[in-house]
Amino acid sequence: MNKKIRLAIFASGNGSNAEAIMKYFSQHSQIEVVLLLSNNADAFALERARRFTIPTFVFNKAQFRESDEVIRRLNESHVTHLVLAGFLWLLPPNLIEAFPDKIVNIHPSLLPKFGGKGMYGIKVHQAVKAAGETKTGITIHEVNEKYDDGKILLQASCEVLPSDTPESIAAKVNALEYEYFPKTIERWALSSSTPS
Ligand code: GRF
Numbered sequence: 001m002n003k004k005i006r007l008a009i010f011a012s013g014n015g016s017n018a019e020a021i022m023k024y025f026s027q028h029s030q031i032e033v034v035l036l037l038s039n040n041a042d043a044f045a046l047e048r049a050r051r052f053t054i055p056t057f058v059f060n061k062a063q064f065r066e067s068d069e070v071i072r073r074l075n076e077s078h079v080t081h082l083v084l085a086g087f088l089w090l091l092p093p094n095l096i097e098a099f100p101d102k103i104v105n106i107h108p109s110l111l112p113k114f115g116g117k118g119m120y121g122i123k124v125h126q127a128v129k130a131a132g133e134t135k136t137g138i139t140i141h142e143v144n145e146k147y148d149d150g151k152i153l154l155q156a157s158c159e160v161l162p163s164d165t166p167e168s169i170a171a172k173v174n175a176l177e178y179e180y181f182p183k184t185i186e187r188w189a190l191s192s193s194t195p196s
Helices: 016-024 046-049 062-067 068-078 093-098 122-130 166-192
Strands: 005-010 031-038 056-058 082-086 104-106 134-144 150-160
Touching: 005 016, 005 166, 016 031, 016 046, 016 093, 016 166, 031 046, 031 166, 046 056, 062 068, 068 093, 082 166, 104 166, 122 166, 134 166, 150 166
Parallel strands: 005 031, 005 082, 031 056, 082 104
Antiparallel strands: 104 134, 134 150
């Protein structure tokens, strides 16, 4: 019999992706969300987790970058996989080493386009519009020590019309995120978990 996969979600802000994930796995037989972590005590993602009665943990930069406190908290909840859903800080090496090949991120563009440091939220969609792109989308990928790098698990695209604004592009991209992120996490986590 396989042990349940235990996900921790990292989110810095609104947390609409975190919510889609918590909802998707709320009745799942093999996967559960056991913790939501944030670097931002005001993140609405924390409130969303509370509504799902999922424990939360807020940390500051020193705890994250210069200690093992976050890893200790993850181990305390027996977390097996990490999901970055709108999380804005680069992961420190100790965290990546503690969860090798067990960290996934979503980026709101078709990487390698419009990725890298400073490319997040509406800035990505503004850049897509300014570049005159005719399509954009999402990239779900494993995480390593660089921003928006790592093995690509899935890309999905949508059209960008001349009449689109950065906000309307964001709405299309969000819809793709909610549709594909939970089920891609499911497939990835189930294929990378070791039976016990
Ligand atoms: C999403 O577009 C995600 O792809 C990006 O940041 C946004 C976060 O939105 N990394 P939310 O916090 O999930 O609502």
